[in-house]
Amino acid sequence: MRRRSFLTISGAGLAFAHNNPRRAAFPDCGCAMAPPQPQARGSLAGFDRLQSGLKVTGMKVFGVSLTRNSDRPYVFCKLETNQGLVGWGEGTLEGKAGATMACIEDFRDFIIGADPMQVEHIWQSMYVHSFYRAGPVMGSAISAIDQALWDIRGKAMGVPVYKLFGGPLDPRGVRGYYHADGVRTPEALAKLRETAIGLGVSCFKTGIPAYYEWIETRNKISAAVKSMQVLRESLGPDIDIAVDFHAKTSPSVASILVKEVEPLNLLFIEEPCPPENVQAMAKIARRSTTPIATGERLVALYGCRELIEMGVVDILQPDINHVGGITGLSKVSQMAAVSGISMAPHACEGPIGGLATLHVNSAMPNFVVQEICGQIQPGPTDKIWEEWLGFPAMRMVDGRFPLAQKPGLGFELSEASLAKYPFGGTRPMARVFHEDGSVAEW
């Protein structure tokens, strides 16, 4: 056999694409690298005997704004199949709802007609055949479709998705934390501690006050350190405390803070600087014993590689709605696991991504804790989620998110229930400026 024949080029990507009348013949761009005309079936005919019999027949994309001006309308994707099974996924991307919804639509040709059981193959095709690789918009679109495919896969095989991953490692559920935003005074924190102990909640996360310039003044540094000290003093030694710098600190400022708070034994400090420069984060991490967590803005395994290989982070926090869905999160967690790195996935969007992430977590040997952007007392958002799903989604019992028992992702959702919250359009996230008017990270 000649080595050249190892490569069977099929421009169409997936077998069914040629059936789509909207798909024009491959345009002649004059580029010497353009692949030849897609073969009608090409090498993909070989999959015929391996098909599950399920086919995706429909795809719907929903923008769901809980409030008129929400900067994070939920982006949901619903896939329908020839056998009546449906799957739901989420690709909410704050400030970029319209772009994400359009990007999901761009993948329609990849999905309609596909065997939903072949999720890895479909994922690869979406990622690789998009040529430019994925940033956050495409990552979120792939995430939405991927989650919906896994929902269908679980339903088709009659098991909750975590069983397909070999879980649950803990049948009681997945340990989580609530946010403690705005709880700053010793009195309020003491009350939070009391409630937490009553409810079995063992971990909180909060931010640091103010916005930070490239280099900071003694007052701002002291105030930031003090804000973390009061957390430990008031919450006590037995509650895990995570602090999110939200990348609003420069590496220079973060390095000082991260080192100063070493005696507080924080669970981790999150995003001590922006994510593009791994060397910068490495500089912060190597001069402190405080565990460093990051990853919510990263897409796919590729986005996390450098952090893992450089030993910069202790904890990775990919978001199932951006990293590439269940497939993406699972892969990052497996690479992290064999590299000795722990997982504390991010979740700050809608309930579908939140519930999906629990399935993957429950089979991670290197799992630490799961985020939810809710507070210890349920708020209006929690009420809406319960109204949609019929159970208090992403609320903990004894400090853990309970696991679904139903097949797939384990919930049912009606389009009608979403209709009460129509898409209010894309809205920007907060825009914050320093005292001198320059742009601030938040």
Add this chain to the structure above:
Amino acid sequence: MNTEAAIRRSRLRDVFLAQAAVSNSETAHAISEMRWYPVREPVSENRYAVLRVKTRSGLTGWGECAQAPEQDAKALEKEWLGKPATLYAAIDRSAPLAAALDMALLDILGKACGAPVYRVLGGPTRHKVRAFTRSNVAAFSAVEIQAPKPAARNQGKAYENQVQALLKQLPADRDFVLSAHGSLTPGDAASVAQSVETYHPLWFDEPCAASNVEAVRKISGETVTPLGFGRGIADPGAFLALLRDGLVDVVRPDIAQWGITGARSIAIMAEAYYVAIAPNHDGGPIATAAALHLAASVPNFFIQHVPLPDAPEDRAMRAALLSAASTRLETPQDGFLQLPLGPGLGIEVNESALEKYHAA
């Protein structure tokens, strides 16, 4: 605790404990029996061992790994009897027999889901599996050529000529893997790797021991011949080190050491470096089936080694271990093996043959 919180907590409990009760009653797939069959091929004397796991629900799962002491099998049984057979994520990957248990549990999970293992894991990512073996059998895509033992150390040109003489016997379009089993000095390995560049080996396998990272770096720095490593590597960190420094082109976790899940983790790591896996396999046909499912559940698979023995007696044993329906498992067509279609691993193991070839 305030009253409101107490009420909410009890409401949540009602909802979720009711569900949990349902799930706890689902102990149907609890492991009820584990049995361990060490076997040996009569002529090659190659040994491996087969693990059979049964569940209360009546499902049977099969796995394979290298032979291990009986007491390890007993320890595994003690740990796993009564546990859900679907819990493959809970396997301690460093335990002896972990690979066999992984295959057996995935076999059971697939059967419980009515799906081949590759479908449980998100595949198939391909519909046939490229294969090579040591004998020059035309049906295989490629042949593994053993690099000759050098007459002396650091022979330079003389050794290069010896290797090239071997390669010249191959038809020009016959693909091959040049395999040195970690036996060459860094100098010989680097010069041979360079001298065979124009023959385009698929890759040069284990020119030196992978544990000697600086020797690997020297060889990799002096040649564009792709290098393969993985036999005997038991620590994922060793793979990461090779990948991080760009020292490996073909990653070769041993299917009988890592199981499907462990090898898949290594494949995932390699994927981030645009590197493919070509799993090592020196065992029996059950591990071949596992390797096929692995190949069809990862995107970055290149080729599977099949340890086809030369002696007809040994081949007869491999055929006998599987039921008639599975006998073509290790027989490629046009260079490729076919994926099994049935649920789980998609094979039926012939238990009387396990008794016949038993070798403690």
